[in-house]
Amino acid sequence: MCGRYTSKKNPVELAEEFDAEDRIAEQRRPDFNVAPTRNEPVVRAERDQHGPQAARELVEMRWGLVPFWAKDPKAGGRMFNARAETLTTKPAFRSAVKKRRVLVPADGWYEWKKSEDGKTKQPYYMTTQDGSSLAFAGLWESWGTGEDYLQTYTIITTEAQGQLTEVHDRMPFLLPASAWGDWLDPDRDDVTDLLATPDLERGEQLELRPVGADVGKVANNSPELIERIEPGAVLL
């Protein structure tokens, strides 16, 4: 799950909404089809900050976490998700979960619901109804030096809750605004309590919207990708 999402807002808007310093400092086109390997905005605590009130910064990173010990950055190709249930023990993630946590701003995300016979699939777009951003819990890592230097991130997943189970069995781990400070707190190296309490309420407030098949192709990127399609074309 969660191999595609949207990031429509520009850095200035995101910096405002997430109370972060804008380090991107250039305009971005709204992205209606964020796929692994793309560079996208994420929010992290500033260096040398302390506590849940630590200052934050908005920076761009590549989606797909490349562990610092990887021989080749292609390793990140498959690490675009990390299971909340096993994060702390997996070699690829356990150091990042202690020290390098991020918020991944999104307007919504896509899931492909499979038909019962598994032969066809229908994409859905899950989005907020009030236009506020979602914050996916994420981790980041740096890899390489000099010309090869990369900063990459992964999105944490958890078991789907409530209405979302109709579409898929996993979902991104949503953090309520009240938990952002604790999630990013540089002084904290144990977040098992936060990972134990997903934002159920937020999930119930989302709109689940069947959309056209065009989103499947990563080269497509336009507002039409998130438009609701006719119920006749839906499998639900």
Add this chain to the structure above:
DNA sequence: CCAGACGTTGTT
């Protein structure tokens, strides 16, 4: 000891 993996999803 060294060599090789280190991940998720979904499907069977």
Add this chain to the structure above:
DNA sequence: GTCTGG
């Protein structure tokens, strides 16, 4: 079927 690229 399985890997790569976006």
Add this chain to the structure above:
DNA sequence: CCAGACGTTGTT
């Protein structure tokens, strides 16, 4: 996540 490629030799 999905879509698209998946190979070599030799010739242009």
Add this chain to the structure above:
DNA sequence: GTCTGG
């Protein structure tokens, strides 16, 4: 870097 399997 660190764990697992042989």
